[in-house]
Amino acid sequence: MATTEKKTLYTADASAVGGRSGHVRSATGIIDLDMSVPEGLGGKKGATNPEELFAAGYASCFQQALLVIAQRAGDKLDADTTVACSVSLFQEGEGYGLSAVLDVDLKKFDREKTVEMVRQAHKICPYSVGTRGNMEVELRVQGEAIPVAAEENAGVAEKGN
Numbered sequence: 001m002a003t004t005e006k007k008t009l010y011t012a013d014a015s016a017v018g019g020r021s022g023h024v025r026s027a028t029g030i031i032d033l034d035m036s037v038p039e040g041l042g043g044k045k046g047a048t049n050p051e052e053l054f055a056a057g058y059a060s061c062f063q064q065a066l067l068v069i070a071q072r073a074g075d076k077l078d079a080d081t082t083v084a085c086s087v088s089l090f091q092e093g094e095g096y097g098l099s100a101v102l103d104v105d106l107k108k109f110d111r112e113k114t115v116e117m118v119r120q121a122h123k124i125c126p127y128s129v130g131t132r133g134n135m136e137v138e139l140r141v142q143g144e145a146i147p148v149a150a151e152e153n154a155g156v157a158e159k160g161n
Contacts, residue, residue: 020049038089051087051098058127059085062102065125069117078107100131103140114141119148 013027018035020043025032037043038051063083070077084103089096102122106114118139122128131137139146 024053051089054098055085055087055100058087058100058102058125059083061127062104062121062125065121065128066104066106066117068124069120073117075109081106097135099136099138101138101140103143105142111141115146118146122148 014024014031015027016022016024016035020035020037022035023033024035034047036047036049038049039045043049060083062085063081066081066083067077082105086101086103088099088101090099091097102118104114104118106117109117118141122137122139128137139148
């Protein structure tokens with residue numbers, strides 16, 4: 001099997017001060033936000049949290065992967081295509097973890113084609129690749145979970161979804 005050389009395309013830099021009740025800032029200054037424990041867990045209004053930032057990044061990245069998959073197939077996504085991402089923080093024993101649900105609505109494609117495109121995007125999306133086997137990620141099409149093979153996403157397959 002031929003190996004390919006890894007080529008860094010981009011590196012983002014950010015720093016945090018004060019943990020969940022502190023402040024985050026990207027090196028570019030575009031992200032410059034107060035952080036808080038989620039409001040539902042006693043945090044303050046008007047601040048974000050790591051789970052919100054992760055959900056926004058994953059949704060955006062996954063939609064880009066869908067754009068790439070569509071382009072490779074000679075298709076074009078509807079301008080109103082959406083990817084919603086929910087990231088949950090949970091406690092298990094003494095440790096904490098995350099799980100995610102990606103819900104995709106491609107608008108113009110039938111369910112079968114949408115499911116296939118979502119599966120293909122899940123194979124190439126950097127967030128999906130980075131979380132595979134490390135956190136449970138559920139894939140949905142218009143609110144309905146789609147079956148995922150073990151090699152596609154160990155967390156979901158182990159739960160039998």
